[in-house]
Structures are given as structure tokens and as C-alpha cells.
Amino acid sequence: VVDQIRLWQLETERMAHAPGFLFKEFDSFEEYDGMARYAEEIGVLQWRNDKNGTFFVTKVEQLRDYLKSRKK
Amino acid sequence: MPRVIRGTLITCEPAIKSIIMHINAENNNEIVIEDLDDTHLLIKESKIYDLKRLLDLRLKETLKVEAPLDDSD
Numbered sequence: 397v398v399d400q401i402r403l404w405q406l407e408t409e410r411m412a413h414a415p416g417f418l419f420k421e422f423d424s425f426e427e428y429d430g431m432a433r434y435a436e437e438i439g440v441l442q443w444r445n446d447k448n449g450t451f452f453v454t455k456v457e458q459l460r461d462y463l464k465s466r467k468k
Numbered sequence: 469m470p471r472v473i474r475g476t477l478i479t480c481e482p483a484i485k486s487i488i489m490h491i492n493a494e495n496n497n498e499i500v501i502e503d504l505d506d507t508h509l510l511i512k513e514s515k516i517y518d519l520k521r522l523l524d525l526r527l528k529e530t531l532k533v534e535a536p537l538d539d540s541d
Contacts (some may be wrong), residue, residue, distance in 0.1 A: 411478060411479070411480040411484055411520075411523065412478070412479040412480070413476050413477065413478050413479070413511075413516055414476065414477045414479075415475075415476045415477075415513050416474075416475070416476070416477060417472050417473065417474055417475070418472070418473045418474075418475060418477075418501075418502065418504075418510050419470045419471070419472055420470060420471050420473070421470055421471045422470045423469070423470075427470070428470070431470070442477055443477060443479070443504070443508055445504065445505060448504075450504070452477045452504075452508075452510070456472065463469070463470075
């Protein structure tokens with residue numbers, strides 16, 4: 397039972413949280429992949445899911461600029 | 469153009485995630501924005517401290533049932 401308690405305690409501490417932004421519903425996988433790679437390069441990528449084409453970043457400013465520059 | 473949703477990314481064990489989903493259901497689904505995968509959730513930024521408190525409470529309740537003699541903490 398004591399082991400179980402320790403396990404539970406460890407698991408609560410294991411709930412990590414980070415504020416930021418979820419990107420989803422890209423027009424194409426290429427657009428998603430390109431942006432996720434860029435986010436990783438600049439060190440803001442926290443999580444990505446290639447199956448759903450979604451990713452999470454801690455900062456959004458540079459990605460906004462990236463999107464704008466690609467639209468031109 | 470992609471959609472961008474502001475929130476807090478939660479990374480945890482699947483067991484903890486399922487408890488969080490229960491807590492969310494009991495709170496009119498006001499905490500979780502999106503279920504991302506087995507170990508990740510997007511929640512409302514403003515709900516992180518509520519969630520932490522409710523999760524601690526839930527885990528303590530679970531411990532009381534499993535270990536009624538342990539009163540430490």
C-alpha cells in the first residue's frame with residue numbers, strides 16, 4: 397500500500413503543464429510539417445501529432461511572422 | 469490557414485489523464501478544451517489551479533479508501 401501511495405504521489409508531480417498555443421486544421425500536411433519543423437528549430441515546440449496534424453507551442457509571435465511571410 | 473487555440477498543455481500518465489477527464493465531466497466540461505492523445509490534454513489556462521486542487525483532492529480520496537490508516541501529509 398505504501399508503494400502505491402508513493403506511486404500516486406509521483407504521478408501527481410508528473411502532471412506537467414505549459415501555457416501556449418495549439419495549432420490545428422492546416423490546409424495540407426506540408427504546411428503543417430513545415431511549420432512544426434520551424435517551431436522545433438526556434439525552440440518553441442512542445443508536442444506534435446503527425447496523425448492529426450496538430451502541434452503545441454509555447455510562443456506564437458515568430459510563427460505568425462512565418463505564416464505571413466509564406467502567404468506573400 | 470490553421471486554427472490557433474490558446475490554452476495550457478498538460479502532459480501526464482494515462483491513469484492521471486483518465487482521472488482528469490472524470491473531473492472535467494463532473495465540472496460541466498469546463499476544464500478540458502481538447503483531448504490530444506493518451507498522455508496530453510489541452511485545458512483552459514484559467515482552470516489549471518482548479519484542476520490541480522481537484523486532482524489532489526481526488527488522489528487523497530483514493531488513498532483514504534485504499535489506506536485508511538495512513539494519516540500523514
